[in-house]
Amino acid sequence: MFTGIIEDTGTISAIEKKSGSWVFVIKSLFEPGSVREGDSVCVDGVCLTATAVGKDTFRVDVSLETLGLTTLKDKGTGQKVNLERAMTMEGRFGGHIVTGHVDCVGAITDMRKEGDSMRMTIEVPGETARLIVRKGSVTIDGISLTVNEQRDNTFTVNIIPYTASRTTILEKNLRDKINIETDIIGKYVESFLAKREGKGIDLDFLSRHGFVKGE
Numbered sequence: 001m002f003t004g005i006i007e008d009t010g011t012i013s014a015i016e017k018k019s020g021s022w023v024f025v026i027k028s029l030f031e032p033g034s035v036r037e038g039d040s041v042c043v044d045g046v047c048l049t050a051t052a053v054g055k056d057t058f059r060v061d062v063s064l065e066t067l068g069l070t071t072l073k074d075k076g077t078g079q080k081v082n083l084e085r086a087m088t089m090e091g092r093f094g095g096h097i098v099t100g101h102v103d104c105v106g107a108i109t110d111m112r113k114e115g116d117s118m119r120m121t122i123e124v125p126g127e128t129a130r131l132i133v134r135k136g137s138v139t140i141d142g143i144s145l146t147v148n149e150q151r152d153n154t155f156t157v158n159i160i161p162y163t164a165s166r167t168t169i170l171e172k173n174l175r176d177k178i179n180i181e182t183d184i185i186g187k188y189v190e191s192f193l194a195k196r197e198g199k200g201i202d203l204d205f206l207s208r209h210g211f212v213k214g215e
Contacts, residue, residue, distance in 0.1 A: 001087050002042045004095035004137075004144020006167045008083045010043075012075055013057060022062045024048075024072070028083055029056070040086040040100070044168075045142035045179035046070050047100025070102045071141075071177045080168045082142040095144030096137040097184050104128045106140075106180045108172055109154060118159040118170060119148075124180055129153045131182040131190065139181035143167050 010028035026043065028035075035041060035058050039050045048060035067073040075081070087093070106128075110121035122140070124132070132138055134150050138157070145157040164170045172178065 002047070002084050002095075002098040002100055002142070003087055003091075003093055004084070004098045004139050004142065006082045006084055006143055006163075009080045009166070009168055010083045012077050012079050012081060015075070015077060021064060022067060022072075023051075024060050024062060024075075025057055026060065026081065026083070027057045030058075030083075030085070032056075035085060042082075042084040042086075042098065042100045042142050044071065044075075044081045045098075045100065045102055045139055045181055046072060069105070070179050071105055074177065080171065082167050084142055096139075098139050098142070098144060098181060099184055100142075101181065102179045103131070103182050104180050105177045108174055108176050108178065110156075111172075111174060114158065116161050118164060119156060120159060120169075120172075121154055121156045122178065122180070123154045126153055128180060128182060129155070131186045133186065136186065137183045139179075141168065141178050143169060 008028050008030060010026045012024055013027045014025040016023040032055060035050050035053055037050055037053055040047055041050055041058065041060065043060065046066060048062060050058040051061055052059040062072050104125050106122045106124040108120060109123045112119050129152065132147055132150050132155050134147055136147050138145055138147050140157065143163065147155050148158055149156045159169050
């Protein structure tokens with residue numbers, strides 16, 4: 001599990017394109033020993049496993065399915081990526097619950113300055129848009145952000161200077177693709193309600209599940 005608080009912007013130093021997967025070698029400023037073989041690392045919002053670790057690099061395998069569902073297939077050597085190590089039990093929860101399982105690839109449709117911040121509008125498919133709510137949380141390339149507005153298939157976020165200086169977000173341009181992960185709580189709520197479609201929620205149901213006290 002991750003929180004969407006980016007720890008480092010790493011650089012892709014090599015990509016090995018195999019028939020069944022691609023291998024990325026990523027250079028980072030993580031302290032030696034802080035990433036170990038087998039650890040999960042969120043790379044631009046995608047949960048990957050470190051298969052080998054060097055002095056200042058680590059390797060990750062990316063399956064063809066993951067390549068097809070994310071922007072990693074468009075990456076090249078020398079490009080920067082947002083990095084976050086998996087949350088530890090003693091860590092602080094600064095963002096929101098992030099799994100690293102990308103829901104879709106969105107497209108930036110507008111970018112404009114708003115005071116000291118950058119206001120960004122992103123378009124996503126309809127099945128993803130319904131899980132994005134105003135003032136809720138969303139993950140963009142691994143960054144935990146708050147949704148300012150949501151309308152039809154688009155939503156907007158504000159990028160404050162602190163976030164801009166510690167991530168790759170301002171390296172993006174109009175129509176660039178970005179990895180989107182919606183709030184997992186919303187997914188569970190939608191799934192729960194879908195399973196109960198036509199059954200209704202009444203006082204008996206609420207009482208049996210501990211939401212209200214019975215008489």
